[in-house]
Amino acid sequence: MKKINFLILGKNQSILDILVRLVNANDDWHAIGFSDEEFAKDYFQQNTLDFVLLSSGIDAESEIKMRYFFISQQPEIEIIQHYGGGSGLLRCEILEILEQQRKRKLSENQL
Template sequence: MKTLEFLILGKNEAILPILLRLVNANDNWNAVAFNDEKLAQDYFLNTKIDLVLLSSGIEDHVEKEFTAFCLKNQPEVEVIEHFGGGSGLLQSEILHRLHLKGKL
C-alpha cells in the first residue's frame, strides 16, 4: 500500500506534536506539521500531498486562502478541518474521507 502524505497546519503549538504522533502512528501515513502558512505553502509546492489537516488557531481568512491554494495547486488533495474531539475522531474523519475518495 502506498504511503499517504499529510500536511498539518495549525497555530496551537501544544496540539501539533499530538496530531503528528497520531497520524504517524499509522504505518502507511506520513505527516509533517507547520505553524506558518507560508512555510507550509513552500513545502506543499514541492511535495505530493494526499491530505491536508487544518488544526486549531488558524484565522478564518487564512483557512480559506490556504484551502484555495492547496486545491488550485493539487486539485486531488483532500482538505480536512480538524479542531479537536480526540484521536478516534481524527482517524475516523481521515478514514471516512479516504473511503469517499476511493483511496482505501
C-alpha cells in the same frame, strides 16, 4: 502500498505536535506539521500530498486563503478541518475519506 502523505497546519504547537504524532502512529501514513503558512506553502509545492489537515488557531481569512492555495495547486487534495475531539475522531474522519475515494475509483473503473 504507498504511504498517505499529510500536511498539518495549526497555530497551537502542542496540538500540532499531537496531531502529527497521531497520524504518524499509522504505519501507512506520514505527516509533517507547520505553524507558519509560508513554510507550509513551500513544502506543499515541493511534495505530493494526499491530505491537508487544518487545526486550531488559524484565523478565518488565513484559512480561506490557504484552502484556495492548496486547491489551486492540487485540485484533488483532501482538506480536513480538525479542531479536536480526540484521536479516534481524527482517525475516523481520515478513514471515511479514504473509503469515499476507494468507492469513487471503483465506480470510475466500472464506466
